[in-house]
Amino acid sequence: MATEVKVPTLGESITEATIGEWLKQPGEPVKADEPIASLETDKVAVEVPAPVAGVMGAHLAQPGDTVNVGATIAMIEAGAAGAAAAPAAPAKAEAAAPAPAQQAAAPADGEQVMTLSPTVRRLVLEHGLDPSSIRGSGKDGRLTKEDVLAAASAAKDAPTPAAVPSTPAPTAALPEIGGRKEERVRMTRLRQTIAHRLKEAQNSAAILTTFNDVDMTAVMEARAKYKDLFEKKHGVRLGFMGFFVKAACQALKDVPAVNASIEGDEIVYRDYADISVAVSAPNGLVVPVIRDAQTLSVAQVENTIGDFGKRAKDGTLKLEEMKGGTFTISNGGVFGSLMSTPIINPPQSGVLGLHRIEDRPVVRDGQIVIRPMMYLALSYDHRIVDGREAVTFLVAIKNAIEDPTRLLIDL
Template sequence: MATEVKVPVLGESITEATLGEWLKKPGEAVQADEPIASLETDKVSVEVPSPVAGVMGEWAVKVGDTVEVGAMIATIEAGDGSAAAKPAAAPAAAPAATAGQQAPAQPSSDTPAALSPSVRRAVLETGVDPSNLKGTGKDGRLTKDDVLAAKPAPAPAAAPLPVAPSVAAATGRKEERVRMTRLRQTIAKRLKDAQNTAAMLTTFNDVDMTAVIEARAKYKDLFEKKHGVRLGFMGFFVKAATMALKDIPSVNASIEGDEIVYHDYADISVAVSSPGGLVVPVIRDADQMSVATIEKTIGDFGKRAKDGTLKMDEMKGGTFTISNGGVFGSLMSTPIINPPQAAVLGLHRIDERPVVVNGQVVVRPMMYLALSYDHRLIDGREAVTFLVALKNAIEDPTRILIDL
């Protein structure tokens, strides 16, 4: 008797998703709760587990199809998969392989079920046997980089046969059309909606990073030994931002209809990269956290965004966003607000530049700061005051310690 596999509940207000990848083929053995497919929602990838143990039945939808919550996408047949594991060798009438011929290779049964979607995809693309690899991720789990590093070197290419030249080969002009993922479509829509709705404006300042760099260099080894995480710059900026938000509450507010909602807490959305695009998980109650706890949380978000294992609940809400384009080499930018938030802080790369200090020209590590804000809610004085408060805290980190 076949058991239907249906699209699970995906979260509040999310009614449909796109089938991103099948993780099991028809005829393969499946364990209860083992992921058989990966769905792409507006925010994250979600794995669909098998409700029972058995054999993977027929697929009801194709990769790229849109499916609604509760819709059937496949069936699980009764059995243990032993008969399906050797479809080519079972029939008695099948002729023996002749000399110089080999039977088709069977799919490896050693692939761990716990692999994330991005790691499974890398395994399929490279042909690497994951059972022979040592994982470098948390609790020894395999990462995409582990699989790519074990990819065998390609064999020397044989000399191509002469063919008639095509127009594309002659001109070197090629095109590739790739359908936008649901995540990329949502990002595009939300960012354009933000431009169309908010009266968006950006103000700039720069900050001398000398004190933070010196503190990091002095304490990074002790910090990592005690807390098990590297001391970066984001911990300082998140903590400094939460202090500035208390001083200028309108930057931490939002507009709902004809009302302004002020928040007495700071849930900081931190923009991180994922294989499908930029995602913004939320550090809840960041104003109550230590720098060490903030660094641990950001590190965990970054790793799970790369593996595609962030949860949708972790990306809901947020009262203020910090986007660090400096890790990619950005000198200056005008970040776009993440609705319904009223402001977003953009960080950039650190460059040594000549500045005047106490009447003397000196070289200092400087960073440009950009605050994009909704002018319907935040006026210029408040935006500039926020950036100055942030600048003061970073240039004198003692202010963060004594909440000044």
């Protein structure tokens, strides 16, 4: 008797997904709740668990296919191939001594694969690596993307055995003209969604960007003075984002239009700040939301952002964690960006872009001095936010960062 594997409910308003990869092939034994496939949605990668134990049957959809919620994508046949194979091995132990060792190793490999995130698992398969031979640097020894890439690089640099040249190179099938190569890769659903939403924002909103700069001296001094005590007490490093999130919450209260949105012919104003923070994930940029950020301490903000960053890398962010933000902060400075014009995330009306910190000459009290400066960029929907309000908002951010005491006394 066969059991159908259906596309699970993926969250509110999510009706379809794309098959990312099959983690189990036909004929392989599966355990109940073991991941057998990964799906790519508009936001994150989602694993499909086996509804029952048995043997993997036919795949009814292939990687790259779009499937609807509730659709049948595979079958699991009754049986326990994995369990049946184990008792048979001792009976032929003398005739085939290597067989038990191979069978014993198979479950261990299966358990290792079960702990891999979809992104890491995909990299392992692409590079043909044995995950059990790679030392994980993540929590509880979990493999990260960087661990796999480092192992792949080490394998590439290692001396190649004589038998290996007979194996075709992965790029052999690519068109080659005069030594130049091209490769066509299907856009992931996440990348397609990013492209669609960014273009939609440009088409539907009147986007304008205003700039300012901020002297980071006070925040950097505070961070240097308290970072050890902060980390010891709260278990997380004291970064810059905590200061900027709190400064943004205060500025949004002073300039509520930046925290508002247009719905039909109405403007919706909010007395809360759900701050979306742009986080880099293996398949693209995601924006999980810090709910009610105005009520959180700097430590709580830093803990939340740290958790988002880790789970974005592992591909375990939840769909509901990336919905409903009212304002976005994007820190391109971590990649070395000097200045940018970020695009708003509809239906939001504003996004704050942070950039790299660099020493520049500035005038203080009539003297030219060197200060660690950062450019700030506020992109906003000019249909709802006036230029005066945009400048006022940026100046409020600048004042709070240059004098963090303002954050304590609500100035």
